[in-house]
Amino acid sequence: MEFFNELTQTILNGVAIGCIYGMVALGFVLIYKSTEVINFAQGELLMLGAFISYSLITQLHLSYWTALVVTILAMGIVGAILERVVLRSLVGEPTYAIVIVTIGISYFIRSIVSMIPGWGTDTYGFRTPFTDKFLRWGDVVISYEYLSIVVLALVLIAAVFVFFGYSRMGTAMRATSQNQLAAVYMGISVTRVFSLTWTIAAALGGIGGILLAPITFVHMNMGFIGLKAVPAAVLGGFTSPPGAIVGGLIIGITESLAGVYLEEGWKDIAAWIILIAVLIIRPQGLFGIQEKKKV
Amino acid sequence: MSVMLKVRNIETYYGPIMAIKGVSFDILEGAVVTILGANGAGKTTILKTLSSIMDPEKGTIEFMGQRIEGLPPEKIVAMGISQVPEGREVFHDLTVKENLLMGAYLRNDRAGIKRDIDMVYDYFPILKDRTAQLAGDMSGGQQQMVVIGRALMARPKLLMLDEPSLGLSPLLVKEIYQIIERINQEHNTTILLVEQNAPMALSIASHGFVLELGRIVMDDTCQALMANEDVQEFYLGIKEDSVRGAKRWKRKKKWR
Numbered sequence: 001m002e003f004f005n006e007l008t009q010t011i012l013n014g015v016a017i018g019c020i021y022g023m024v025a026l027g028f029v030l031i032y033k034s035t036e037v038i039n040f041a042q043g044e045l046l047m048l049g050a051f052i053s054y055s056l057i058t059q060l061h062l063s064y065w066t067a068l069v070v071t072i073l074a075m076g077i078v079g080a081i082l083e084r085v086v087l088r089s090l091v092g093e094p095t096y097a098i099v100i101v102t103i104g105i106s107y108f109i110r111s112i113v114s115m116i117p118g119w120g121t122d123t124y125g126f127r128t129p130f131t132d133k134f135l136r137w138g139d140v141v142i143s144y145e146y147l148s149i150v151v152l153a154l155v156l157i158a159a160v161f162v163f164f165g166y167s168r169m170g171t172a173m174r175a176t177s178q179n180q181l182a183a184v185y186m187g188i189s190v191t192r193v194f195s196l197t198w199t200i201a202a203a204l205g206g207i208g209g210i211l212l213a214p215i216t217f218v219h220m221n222m223g224f225i226g227l228k229a230v231p232a233a234v235l236g237g238f239t240s241p242p243g244a245i246v247g248g249l250i251i252g253i254t255e256s257l258a259g260v261y262l263e264e265g266w267k268d269i270a271a272w273i274i275l276i277a278v279l280i281i282r283p284q285g286l287f288g289i290q291e292k293k294k295v
Numbered sequence: 296m297s298v299m300l301k302v303r304n305i306e307t308y309y310g311p312i313m314a315i316k317g318v319s320f321d322i323l324e325g326a327v328v329t330i331l332g333a334n335g336a337g338k339t340t341i342l343k344t345l346s347s348i349m350d351p352e353k354g355t356i357e358f359m360g361q362r363i364e365g366l367p368p369e370k371i372v373a374m375g376i377s378q379v380p381e382g383r384e385v386f387h388d389l390t391v392k393e394n395l396l397m398g399a400y401l402r403n404d405r406a407g408i409k410r411d412i413d414m415v416y417d418y419f420p421i422l423k424d425r426t427a428q429l430a431g432d433m434s435g436g437q438q439q440m441v442v443i444g445r446a447l448m449a450r451p452k453l454l455m456l457d458e459p460s461l462g463l464s465p466l467l468v469k470e471i472y473q474i475i476e477r478i479n480q481e482h483n484t485t486i487l488l489v490e491q492n493a494p495m496a497l498s499i500a501s502h503g504f505v506l507e508l509g510r511i512v513m514d515d516t517c518q519a520l521m522a523n524e525d526v527q528e529f530y531l532g533i534k535e536d537s538v539r540g541a542k543r544w545k546r547k548k549k550w551r
Contacts, residue, residue: 168400175386175397182384182442184348187372187401187449 008140010260011253016146017215018252019153020046023208024229025236025244026160027201033177033239034197035087037098041106042205043226048109049075049206051119054218057126059118064128068152071206079202083195091194106223113220123219131214149211156207157245160200164241173197228255231275237288246286250274299324299485300345300453305354305364307337307344314340316509317354322453322487322502327479329488329496329517331530332506338489339381341506342455345487346378347371358453373401375452379459383438385445387431391422394430394441398448408448415444418474436467443471447478454478455487460495468492472499493530497521505530 024042031039049071056067082105090098113119130144164170176183176193184190209222216222232251236243251271258270278286300322307315314337322328332338343349345356347368356364363371377398386394395415399408416423419440425433430441439459446454456475460468476499479486490496497503497517505513505526513520520526527533 168396171389171393172397172400175389175393178386178388179384181348181380182386183397184368185346185372185378185380185384186397186445187369188397189367189369 002139005140006260009142010256012142012146012150014253014256015249016149016153016252017212017256018232018249019150019157019245020208020212020248021225021229021232021252022245022248023153023157023204023211024225025233025248026157026241027204027208028229028233029236029238029241029244030197030204031201032233033241034173035098035194036095037087037102038230039201040099040102040226041082041109042201042229043223044106044109045075045078045202045205046208046212046225047220047222048078048113049209050213050218050222051113051116051209052206053210053213054124054126055118058124068207068210071210072203075206075209076199076203078206079198079200080195082202083198087194087198088191106226110220110223121220123217125217126213128214145214149215153207153211156204160204161241163200169196228271231271235275235278235285237285240285240287243285243287297324298322299359300487301355301357302341302345303355303357305341305344305351305356307340307349307351309340314509315344315351318506318509318511319354320504320511320514322485325479325483325485326502327476327486327488327500329490329500329503330506331490331493331496331503331520331526334491335508336506337509338506339457340509342378342380342457342487342489345371345376345455369401372449375450376455377446377449377451377453378455379442379446379457381457381461383435383442385430385433385438385441388429390427391430391433391441392426394445395422395448398445399450401449407450411448411450415447418447418477419444436463436471439463439467439471443474451484453485453487455489457489458491459488460490460492468495475499493526497531 024046027042027045028038031037052074053067053071056062056070057064062070086101086105087098090101114121128145128148130148133144135142135144135147164174172183172188173193173196175186176188176190180190183193208225212222212225228251229248232247233244235247235250236245251274254270254274255267259267298321302321303319304317305315306313306317318341330338330341340349344351347363347366350365354364355362358374358376361374363374386397389397392412395412396408399411402408421437422440422444425437430438433441443456443459459471459475463471472495475486475488478484488496488500497520500517503515503517503520504511505520513523513526521531
């Protein structure tokens with residue numbers, strides 16, 4: 001039973017972390033699909049979201065739920081501003097130039113965070129309504145902390161999928177990513193679609209930040225989670241939003257299992273081993289579609 | 296019939312290359328008008344300029360009394376100009392119905408949208424059977440139906456079609472043209488048709504322009520165009536005498 005208990009917890013932890021990887025990966029995928037740019041600042045957006053929620057909870061004494069909503073909104077605004085100020089002026093430039101700019105944005109966010117009084121380079125934590133609470137189910141003990149991450153992440157991800165699948169704007173965003181020219185002929189404003197894409201991607205990063213904070217604490221290097229989310233996105237095929245979530249879960253669970261059952265060090269390379277193995281067998285990723293063009 | 300679209304001296308460039316060299320024409324409300332021309336004559340560029348995908352360097356475009364050149368493309372669509380671009384530009388990963396709904400992107404009247412979807416299904420019954428199919432998995436002819444239907448969903452006052460017959464079987468071309476005619480008659484939609492398939496275009500249009508190297512060289516009723524020797528020879532492929540090779544060297548277009 002001891003083993004079973006440990007296994008359940010390990011998997012749950014993996015699923016929780018995996019959901020966050022998936023969320024960051026979803027941010028990558030959304031921006032890539034509509035603008036063909038890989039946003040290397042996605043991890044830093046998560047870090048910024050974590051700091052914002054930290055300040056809201058410990059300094060402004062807002063409740064966790066209010067802080068969650070405010071963080072999502074604030075990060076959405078950050079995304080919209082980034083798009084308006086930086087990326088819109090780069091439309092038409094070569095993709096690699098824009099990708100480099102996103103790396104610049106990531107360093108910019110890191111510097112800003114390190115300069116803000118009360119943030120800086122220290123590590124912080126905050127309490128959530130789930131801290132130190134456990135669900136007992138026979139011998140299995142499950143922490144509410146992890147459970148809450150899974151539930152919240154899945155709810156928010158579901159909201160994103162409903163938006164893209166059923167709303168008019170969401171459909172228009174999918175349409176634009178498939179055929180930009182035709183979208184223009186429909187009267188869809190491509191600049192608005194890009195702006196909204198960045199808003200949603202940044203908001204996803206912010207949610208990732210507030211969810212991840214109780215596990216890893218809030219610090220400047222949280223953004224390196226992006227290094228795990230990239231393989232998650234590639235694993236899923238890089239153009240598939242559900243693939244990003246599945247990829248995130250696979251990497252989260254593998255990593256968690258490797259951390260418990262394998263020698264020290266395997267945890268950090270587990271994600272990459274999986275990635276290489278999958279790409280050898282299925283170069284287009286799990287959910288990727290090989291480019292086919294009908295003429 | 297009043298003038299719906301008034302184009303005056305537009306010049307459009309691709310970088311340093313002048314593709315449209317001062318084109319002027321009028322389109323009357325409710326008419327079917329065609330622009331004929333060889334590859335590279337600038338037909339598509341004119342449509343792109345009208346849709347504001349490209350901005351003219353000079354000249355004015357007036358639609359229903361309002362200047363529209365240089366407006367953002369979505370404003371043009373909102374004013375009632377829709378274009379069916381060349382090459383069946385469907386949204387390949389959206390279903391047929393979603394494609395049609397995207398055509399109504401700027402509209403807010405749910406009931407009207409629903410009615411118009413039924414109208415499109417009435418024009419193209421096959422689309423009704425395929426409503427949940429991804430547009431990318433359909434045949435070329437069906438995709439052409441999707442893009443025409445999609446453009447209709449915007450309730451255009453002026454519908455511009457760029458090479459709707461390209462790559463379709465003669466039978467399908469005929470079918471599509473009959474529907475274009477029906478759209479014109481049933482909804483009084485003005486139609487601007489750009490075609491390589493001159494016989495087909497001239498058969499349904501009332502007025503035509505011949506475009507050569509960025510200039511309009513003829514502007515006449517389709518009857519007059521069909522009777523014109525040059526149009527007959529260079530666009531309809533009718534030869535007067537069969538002396539081999541003779542005409543190729545001797546005949547010159549009179550408009551040059």
